[in-house]
Amino acid sequence: MDSGRLYLAVGVGGFRRYATYRAATAAGIFTNTVFGLILVYTYTALWDERPQLGGYDLAQAVTYVWVGQSLFKTLANGGGGVEGELMERIRTGDIAVDLYRPADLQLWWLAADLGRSFFELAARGVPPFVLGALMFDLALPTDATTWLAFLVAVVLAMLVSFGIRYLIALSAFWLLDGTGVAQMVMFVGWFCSGMILPLNVFPGLLGEVVRALPWSALLQAPADVLLGEADPLGTYAFQAVWAVLLLAAGRLVQGMATQRVVVQGG
Amino acid sequence: MAEDMGDGFEGRGEGFIELDRVEKVFEVRKKTGFMKRERREVRAVDSLSFRVARGEMVGYIGPNGAGKSTTIKMLTGILAPSGGSLRVAGIDPSRERRRLAHRIGVVFGQRTTLWWDLPLIDSYKLMHRMYRIPDARYRENLDRLVELLDLADLLDVPVRQLSLGQRMRGDIAAALLHDPDVLYLDEPTIGLDVISKSRVREFLREVNAERGTTVLLTTHDLQDIEQLCSRVMVIDHGRLMYDGPLAGLHEAGESERTLVVDLERELPPIEVPEARVVKVEGPRQWLAFPAGTSAAPLVARIAAEYPLVDLSVREPDIEAVIAKMYAEKATA
Numbered sequence: 001m002d003s004g005r006l007y008l009a010v011g012v013g014g015f016r017r018y019a020t021y022r023a024a025t026a027a028g029i030f031t032n033t034v035f036g037l038i039l040v041y042t043y044t045a046l047w048d049e050r051p052q053l054g055g056y057d058l059a060q061a062v063t064y065v066w067v068g069q070s071l072f073k074t075l076a077n078g079g080g081g082v083e084g085e086l087m088e089r090i091r092t093g094d095i096a097v098d099l100y101r102p103a104d105l106q107l108w109w110l111a112a113d114l115g116r117s118f119f120e121l122a123a124r125g126v127p128p129f130v131l132g133a134l135m136f137d138l139a140l141p142t143d144a145t146t147w148l149a150f151l152v153a154v155v156l157a158m159l160v161s162f163g164i165r166y167l168i169a170l171s172a173f174w175l176l177d178g179t180g181v182a183q184m185v186m187f188v189g190w191f192c193s194g195m196i197l198p199l200n201v202f203p204g205l206l207g208e209v210v211r212a213l214p215w216s217a218l219l220q221a222p223a224d225v226l227l228g229e230a231d232p233l234g235t236y237a238f239q240a241v242w243a244v245l246l247l248a249a250g251r252l253v254q255g256m257a258t259q260r261v262v263v264q265g266g
Numbered sequence: 267m268a269e270d271m272g273d274g275f276e277g278r279g280e281g282f283i284e285l286d287r288v289e290k291v292f293e294v295r296k297k298t299g300f301m302k303r304e305r306r307e308v309r310a311v312d313s314l315s316f317r318v319a320r321g322e323m324v325g326y327i328g329p330n331g332a333g334k335s336t337t338i339k340m341l342t343g344i345l346a347p348s349g350g351s352l353r354v355a356g357i358d359p360s361r362e363r364r365r366l367a368h369r370i371g372v373v374f375g376q377r378t379t380l381w382w383d384l385p386l387i388d389s390y391k392l393m394h395r396m397y398r399i400p401d402a403r404y405r406e407n408l409d410r411l412v413e414l415l416d417l418a419d420l421l422d423v424p425v426r427q428l429s430l431g432q433r434m435r436g437d438i439a440a441a442l443l444h445d446p447d448v449l450y451l452d453e454p455t456i457g458l459d460v461i462s463k464s465r466v467r468e469f470l471r472e473v474n475a476e477r478g479t480t481v482l483l484t485t486h487d488l489q490d491i492e493q494l495c496s497r498v499m500v501i502d503h504g505r506l507m508y509d510g511p512l513a514g515l516h517e518a519g520e521s522e523r524t525l526v527v528d529l530e531r532e533l534p535p536i537e538v539p540e541a542r543v544v545k546v547e548g549p550r551q552w553l554a555f556p557a558g559t560s561a562a563p564l565v566a567r568i569a570a571e572y573p574l575v576d577l578s579v580r581e582p583d584i585e586a587v588i589a590k591m592y593a594e595k596a597t598a
Contacts, residue, residue, distance in 0.1 A: 002395070006395040006396050013388060017384055020383050093377070096344055096374065097372075097377050099344045100344055103396055258344075
């Protein structure tokens with residue numbers, strides 16, 4: 001119970017830390033809206049040529065764009081969450097400060113990242129979505145249940161996303177400079193989470209593979225729940241399995257990292 | 267043996283921190299050619315033994331890479347020793363890191379435990395939860411630390427806007443909110459101005475005197491040691507080279523004090539049996555004499571035999587003493 005209060009405090013702190021940078025938030029909203037517009041016009045051209053591509057009609061495809069732009073920072077599917085800070089702490093040796101605390105490293109950073117995610121959802125997710133809905137015809141559900149089901153899928157996606165990024169961050173214990181890995185994973189993340197094109201558009205074996213990877217639990221899964229294209233319970237199960245696997249792997253690697261790796265610096 | 271295992275020994279004066287032949291060996295892989303790597307062992311701490319009693323304030327010094335930080339990391343449980351045994355408050359640090367964490371406070375001068383982007387008070391609220399400090403105790407400790415470290419105006423300021431000295435005071439308060447029995451300070455005055463330094467030192471003296479907090483202080487600033495610690499341990503190459511009172515360090519290092527005399531006029535070097543002239547500059551002369559002896563007879567003799575105008579005595583620089591110790595060790 002007590003430790004619950006600690007991690008809640010860490011989460012609230014994570015939320016508030018990101019809330020202090022208002023100019024960055026405003027710039028981000030602008031960027032996501034502009035990207036959304038570019039993608040909407042690209043998709044419109046594409047769906048004009050190939051109606052019902054990937055099982056979506058045009059309104060669903062356009063909705064998918066705005067869901068993607070709204071969740072871009074929340075899910076950090078290209079990186080940009082707390083993992084950057086964690087890697088920097090490992091590189092400089094500041095991680096020592098985190099390690100001597102009476103707290104669990106993974107839970108601590110998970111709480112901080114969830115706080116960040118909820119802030120990004122509220123501050124950077126809602127405005128582009130509302131703007132998109134005002135400018136275009138979106139295929140939005142009218143019942144509260146679907147919206148609620150969508151939000152649950154978003155929260156599960158946050159866990160999967162953290163699971164991936166925590167593993168990337170821990171690689172810094174061995175590589176020291178994790179920028180290369182982070183960049184590679186950013187491109188993989190963009191492509192495999194469906195930021196560029198929805199994953200159900202991908203043909204054949206490639207489609208089968210990307211839809212099974214953890215990244216498809218990030219954007220594609222909640223988007224399909226919102227669009228009524230997927231059964232929420234099946235989606236949750238898929239997301240939960242990846243979340244558990246990734247978080248367990250994170251624990252394992254964390255144990256190895258803190259056992260055998262020297263903490264950098266004097 | 268039985269004593270070491272019981273809980274009772276924690277409260278006794280002896281051995282609150284105990285190291286018995288502690289070793290830490292790192293394996294370093296060096297690239298020696300294409301796809302070829304050579305493994306080499308680096309002994310950061312080598313058969314290190316010492317005891318620190320409850321309430322003691324001990325300086326722990328040595329050059330860069332001597333093994334100071336490695337020792338501190340083993341004492342916090344972040345690193346496990348490769349050999350020997352280690353106990354802090356009866357706890358094996360690396361085995362029970364979390365339990366020990368509640369009883370120790372750590373300040374790394376070059377790192378911060380505070381939340382960079384948020385007001386100082388937010389970090390303290392987090393400590394409140396993290397260390398499960400009872401509410402009344404937390405408020406009492408916070409009030410006292412805020413008063414002693416003069417933090418009242420800083421509580422609502424984001425940490426990134428604090429000066430280095432302010433941040434350090436903030437970090438020290440954060441390390442003491444949960445009433446730790448042991449405080450490890452790693453370069454607590456690094457980069458601080460003279461006023462901030464003396465403030466931090468004064469505060470540490472008070473904490474040690476009032477709460478009986480055991481303090482292990484690692485520093486490059488020997489004034490920290492001179493003003494705070496009655497006992498000093500010198501480490502080099504992972505071995506303890508000196509452990510004793512600060513004054514003894516001068517004897518161990520055969521250090522000398524310097525008497526600076528101003529004469530009425532330029533004269534040949536002063537000849538006295540107690541001292542030797544090391545430098546002459548016009549009417550001013552510098553005389554070196556052993557640190558263990560009194561300056562009075564020397565001054566009396568010079569005043570009687572020479573036209574003395576003014577004089578001053580310079581204390582030996584510990585830094586020089588230690589440098590001399592290292593040099594002797596190297597040639598021995």
